[in-house]
Amino acid sequence: MKKILFTVIYLFCVLVNMAQTELCSFDNYKRINSISVQQSEQTISSYLQQSILRTHLVHGGIFKIPVVVHVIHDGGVENISDAQIQSQIDVLNEDYRKIFGSNGFGNGVDTEIEFCLAKRNPDGDCTNGIVRIKSPLAYHDSYERPMLSALSSWDPTRYLNIYVVKTMAGGVLGYASFPGGPPNQDGVVMVHNAFGTMGTVTPPYNQGRTCSHESGHWFGLYHTFNGGCGVDTCADGDLVCDTPPVVNPNFNCPVINSCNNDMPDVNDQVENYMDYTNDACKSMFTAGQRDRMQATLNTLRMGIWQPSNITATGCDSGFVSPPCNVVADFIANGTQICINNTVLFTNKTLNNATSFQWSFPGGTPATDTLLNPSVTYNTLGTFDVTLIATGALGTDTLTLPNYITVTPPQAGQAIPYDETFEQFAFPPNGIVIDNPDNGITWERDTIAIMFNGFASAKINNLINTNYGQSDALILPDYDFTSFTGTPYITFRWAYAKSDVNYSDEMLVLLSTNCGLTYTQIFYRTGASLATGATQTTPYIPDSTTVWKKAKVNLNAYASFINVKIKIVNVTDGGNNLYVDSLHIGSILSSGIEEESKDEFHIFPNPASDIITIQSNFDLKNAEIKIINVLGEVVFSQNINKTKTATLNVEELKSGIYFIQLKSENIFYTQKIIKQ
Ligand SMILES: [Ca+2]
Ligand SMILES: [Ca+2]
Ligand SMILES: [Ca+2]
Ligand SMILES: [Ca+2]
Ligand SMILES: [Zn+2]
Numbered sequence: 001m002k003k004i005l006f007t008v009i010y011l012f013c014v015l016v017n018m019a020q021t022e023l024c025s026f027d028n029y030k031r032i033n034s035i036s037v038q039q040s041e042q043t044i045s046s047y048l049q050q051s052i053l054r055t056h057l058v059h060g061g062i063f064k065i066p067v068v069v070h071v072i073h074d075g076g077v078e079n080i081s082d083a084q085i086q087s088q089i090d091v092l093n094e095d096y097r098k099i100f101g102s103n104g105f106g107n108g109v110d111t112e113i114e115f116c117l118a119k120r121n122p123d124g125d126c127t128n129g130i131v132r133i134k135s136p137l138a139y140h141d142s143y144e145r146p147m148l149s150a151l152s153s154w155d156p157t158r159y160l161n162i163y164v165v166k167t168m169a170g171g172v173l174g175y176a177s178f179p180g181g182p183p184n185q186d187g188v189v190m191v192h193n194a195f196g197t198m199g200t201v202t203p204p205y206n207q208g209r210t211c212s213h214e215s216g217h218w219f220g221l222y223h224t225f226n227g228g229c230g231v232d233t234c235a236d237g238d239l240v241c242d243t244p245p246v247v248n249p250n251f252n253c254p255v256i257n258s259c260n261n262d263m264p265d266v267n268d269q270v271e272n273y274m275d276y277t278n279d280a281c282k283s284m285f286t287a288g289q290r291d292r293m294q295a296t297l298n299t300l301r302m303g304i305w306q307p308s309n310i311t312a313t314g315c316d317s318g319f320v321s322p323p324c325n326v327v328a329d330f331i332a333n334g335t336q337i338c339i340n341n342t343v344l345f346t347n348k349t350l351n352n353a354t355s356f357q358w359s360f361p362g363g364t365p366a367t368d369t370l371l372n373p374s375v376t377y378n379t380l381g382t383f384d385v386t387l388i389a390t391g392a393l394g395t396d397t398l399t400l401p402n403y404i405t406v407t408p409p410q411a412g413q414a415i416p417y418d419e420t421f422e423q424f425a426f427p428p429n430g431i432v433i434d435n436p437d438n439g440i441t442w443e444r445d446t447i448a449i450m451f452n453g454f455a456s457a458k459i460n461n462l463i464n465t466n467y468g469q470s471d472a473l474i475l476p477d478y479d480f481t482s483f484t485g486t487p488y489i490t491f492r493w494a495y496a497k498s499d500v501n502y503s504d505e506m507l508v509l510l511s512t513n514c515g516l517t518y519t520q521i522f523y524r525t526g527a528s529l530a531t532g533a534t535q536t537t538p539y540i541p542d543s544t545t546v547w548k549k550a551k552v553n554l555n556a557y558a559s560f561i562n563v564k565i566k567i568v569n570v571t572d573g574g575n576n577l578y579v580d581s582l583h584i585g586s587i588l589s590s591g592i593e594e595e596s597k598d599e600f601h602i603f604p605n606p607a608s609d610i611i612t613i614q615s616n617f618d619l620k621n622a623e624i625k626i627i628n629v630l631g632e633v634v635f636s637q638n639i640n641k642t643k644t645a646t647l648n649v650e651e652l653k654s655g656i657y658f659i660q661l662k663s664e665n666i667f668y669t670q671k672i673i674k675q
Contacts, residue, residue: 025175032467040180047295063305066313074138078166078192084199091208106283111290119314126324138166149184161187176217179300207279220296229259240288253281324351326391328398338409338514353389409562412477416585430476440464451492451547456580464571472566487554491582492547496532496539504574511564539575606673609650625660
């Protein structure tokens with residue numbers, strides 16, 4: 001197939017952000033998981049205080065860490081070779097063991113930690129410790145971290161899970177979890193071109209040190225610049241006494257003395273793996289860092305290095321790996337579905353299978369040989385799925401009995417639908433609240449000046465510390481088929497931020513396949529969400545005029561008898577978000593409500609070559625993706641600080657696509673037809 005070429009032409013002047021980017025988003029993880037990090041910190045610190053002997057003497061040997069590498073790719077060069085993965089494991093061992101003659105032989109210490117690609121999986125099957133999965137999650141954003149674990153994860157108390165992805169949002173090279181954090185986020189995520197020392201790696205992050213850095217976080221280390229200079233060189237900063245304090249991340253490989261509160265006052269330790277300097281600059285962990293990591297291994301990560309686990313994972317020195325037969329494995333994106341919908345199967349077969357034979361009783365197609373097939377179920381019932389995988393040594397068969405259940409969709413209620421939150425009962429009118437953490441959630445408010453009447457729905461983000469948590473107003477299911485006219489969803493909202501740097505988010509999600517997948521139809525955060533000035537006190541709308549109007553055309557869903565819609569708040573500890581005057585139906589033509597101008601124009605549609613995207617907002621750190629009907633990303637391009645961009649889709653196959661525009665302040669999807 002001919003290679004698809006795309007160009008992005010900026011019609012407006014593009015300001016290039018010259019500031020150094022964040023290379024590792026661990027500090028974002030730390031902020032979001034601040035409570036569990038504090039708890040783990042207490043465990044690590046108290047172990048270090050109580051331990052009179054050096055912790056590694058308590059253990060008296062080498063801490064071996066079984067590793068599984070999940071390569072989450074999109075079929076391109078990011079599906080890196082076994083040799084590139086092994087080159088990263090080799091660097092980890094050189095750096096953590098301070099191997100003589102290697103790049104890791106700097107001024108630091110031997111941490112007595114060793115890494116081993118697992119030779120047995122959690123079921124005891126033979127493996128090379130590498131899982132390869134083709135998935136849209138190859139384009140990674142840190143909020144999708146639990147989805148990576150749901151796709152592929154080996155028991156994190158027994159394996160260090162390392163994910164290698166194609167791209168990471170914001171140009172980040174990697175990040176890691178802290179010990180004792182949420183199990184579905186445990187491990188390290190790395191971009192493929194900073195992983196290992198060969199193949200796809202690109203300078204100056206081509207010597208495997210990003211992974212040495214990220215696994216340092218996983219063992220309980222902070223950045224050397226954590227908390228800036230601080231006052232006390234032991235109790236502040238990275239809580240390691242023998243790393244000199246550093247005020248800001250260092251890039252490249254400078255000679256610099258950024259803090260003068262250390263005694264004696266020495267230069268920043270730019271050679272330390274836990275700074276942001278280039279790979280060639282980095283060569284050491286200190287004794288204090290070794291002790292912190294070993295404290296973690298003696299407390300929060302006790303199980304992983306126990307001899308029984310080392311034997312079970314095949315990482316004991318006496319174990320000789322035989323050639324491994326394939327191990328068939330797969331996962332579906334949904335198993336309880338409505339009739340006439342399409343299920344995506346993702347192949348997770350281990351050990352380099354060369355061909356696949358699927359069977360889908362009740363599905364279309366009934367058989368397939370693709371890596372990741374999509375199967376439509378037009379028959380009611382409960383159905384098995386079977387995969388026979390073939391490799392060099394033979395075949396393996398996996399049948400999941402009664403895996404897919406197909407039911408008829410239930411007709412929703414007729415529209416129009418209106419809710420003004422005036423009645424005392426909450427949630428009203430068939431609305432259900434989804435509050436996964438059983439903490440702060442949507443409530444009825446009667447204090448603010450409402451857009452309509454005396455009450456609205458509100459969520460208090462100001463006191464919500466469970467950052468990243470979603471709370472949804474799940475609206476009743478609707479039947480759009482009996483409605484004549486163009487259906488819209490409109491509502492009013494009010495919001496103010498509490499901090500210039502952080503903002504909560506509001507999303508509206510819609511499903512036409514009984515909840516199998518949701519499409520984001522509306523998104524606001526930051527400046528595009530705020531209706532009032534940033535304030536650290538509770539935001540209370542003081543007039544009807546501050547309320548902004550959301551309006552989304554739902555005509556694309558007019559033929560569905562079961563339409564699910566939810567309004568979601570994703571908290572970042574910001575401020576109150578209010579929702580009122582919810583309406584699903586025609587646009588009210590009272591003459592009082594002036595419709596806000598549409599904020600995006602993507603034209604022409606249908607298109608044959610050049611598509612223009614115009615926005616009323618400056619698109620900050622935006623990513624444009626073109627996604628096909630299977631959900632596969634066929635194009636992605638970053639733009640920054642521009643209002644207009646053009647794409648050339650000349651060589652794209654004819655058909656239906658979605659253009660997805662995502663930036664710091666906006667999310668927008670539009671269906672386009674390529675002629
Ligand atoms: Ca220090
Ligand atoms: Ca200093
Ligand atoms: Ca109201
Ligand atoms: Ca909640
Ligand atoms: Zn880091």
